[in-house]
Amino acid sequence: MTLTRVAAPPASPHIPVLLRPILAAVAPVSGTWVDGTFGAGSYTRGLLDAGADLVIAIDRDPTVFDLAKSWAGGYGDRLRLVEGTFSELDEIAGELVDGVVLDLGVSSMQLDQPERGFSFLREGPLDMRMSASGPSAADLVNSASEEDLADILYHYGEERQARRIARAICRARAEAPIETTTGLVEIVERQLPRPKPGQSHPATRSFQAIRIAVNDEFGQLAAGLEAAERALKPGGKLAVVTFHSLEDRVVKRYLQLAASSGGGGSRYAPERGPETPRFTLTPKKPIAADDDELRANPRARSARLRIATRTDAPAEVLDRTQLGLPAPVLKGDTR
Numbered sequence: 001m002t003l004t005r006v007a008a009p010p011a012s013p014h015i016p017v018l019l020r021p022i023l024a025a026v027a028p029v030s031g032t033w034v035d036g037t038f039g040a041g042s043y044t045r046g047l048l049d050a051g052a053d054l055v056i057a058i059d060r061d062p063t064v065f066d067l068a069k070s071w072a073g074g075y076g077d078r079l080r081l082v083e084g085t086f087s088e089l090d091e092i093a094g095e096l097v098d099g100v101v102l103d104l105g106v107s108s109m110q111l112d113q114p115e116r117g118f119s120f121l122r123e124g125p126l127d128m129r130m131s132a133s134g135p136s137a138a139d140l141v142n143s144a145s146e147e148d149l150a151d152i153l154y155h156y157g158e159e160r161q162a163r164r165i166a167r168a169i170c171r172a173r174a175e176a177p178i179e180t181t182t183g184l185v186e187i188v189e190r191q192l193p194r195p196k197p198g199q200s201h202p203a204t205r206s207f208q209a210i211r212i213a214v215n216d217e218f219g220q221l222a223a224g225l226e227a228a229e230r231a232l233k234p235g236g237k238l239a240v241v242t243f244h245s246l247e248d249r250v251v252k253r254y255l256q257l258a259a260s261s262g263g264g265g266s267r268y269a270p271e272r273g274p275e276t277p278r279f280t281l282t283p284k285k286p287i288a289a290d291d292d293e294l295r296a297n298p299r300a301r302s303a304r305l306r307i308a309t310r311t312d313a314p315a316e317v318l319d320r321t322q323l324g325l326p327a328p329v330l331k332g333d334t335r
């Protein structure tokens, strides 16, 4: 006898963060949406189940699409999966869209795979590339100048011992290349005091900084916000979830400037003429996880959601020096 079963979606290894408040804030959902950070697909499924006609789901990590194979077909041509970066989401979409969601950073699936090299808790190659291409963390750590390493650790990780750690990395690599996550962890740990109970692992800030540099995360973020502005229809919604204050600051400044009519002058940039706001902030303040979500998923603690609605004013390119981008990104290009 053959048993016929309806395939249930597999339990997601990634618990989505702030999905409920996103769906509540953008309801009713219809039309075409871009999920610029597909990951385990929880946002995409949430949007499709809430009524989106089409979701264009983008991720720079090609491995995430294999994990979606078991359920993606069930949505037929309402779901389009694209390997790419959200910095190009307007070109990938190829049409004006009703909404864009971005859930920044790495997924727990990426963190949990030792061979990806993202985690300081797991031995693996020092890789940290979300996509399969470009220089790895080992390439960066073994070739960048001491000064650049210190800048990366300081500006992207807010590591106060950046200079000391950069010096130690350069001393260690003169003996032998640093090839593994644990090799880097040992170097960092030797430069910092033992953490007190409740403090984070000493390598947390260094790993965050190197991952951000390897993936050009701030260049991607600035370009992604600009691309979303170009892609959204009047009335279209933008929802961005950030995981640390450096990211949230960039999103906040971008949206404040794009929602202002004052020209956004600063002491670094001359004031421009009055403009029509390109976004309205809906709501004005960021949304954090509520107690229920925090109980179910303590990883949501630092997550912040900002939502804005596009007006009919033409898209503009902001002066990126006004966005509070950490310093080293201004030297590099967006990949």
Ligand SMILES: C[S@@+](CC[C@H](N)C(=O)[O-])C[C@H]1O[C@@H](n2cnc3c(N)ncnc32)[C@H](O)[C@@H]1O
Binding pocket: 014, 015, 016, 017, 036, 037, 038, 039, 040, 041, 042, 043, 058, 059, 060, 061, 064, 084, 085, 086, 087, 103, 104, 105, 106, 107, 108, 130, 220
């Ligand atoms: C936090 S996870 C998203 C999880 C997803 N919202 C969910 O609930 O299943 C972030 C994902 O975005 C991808 N990603 C990060 N930066 C990207 C970029 N610039 N362009 C495209 N994908 C990116 C990562 O590879 C990762 O899979």
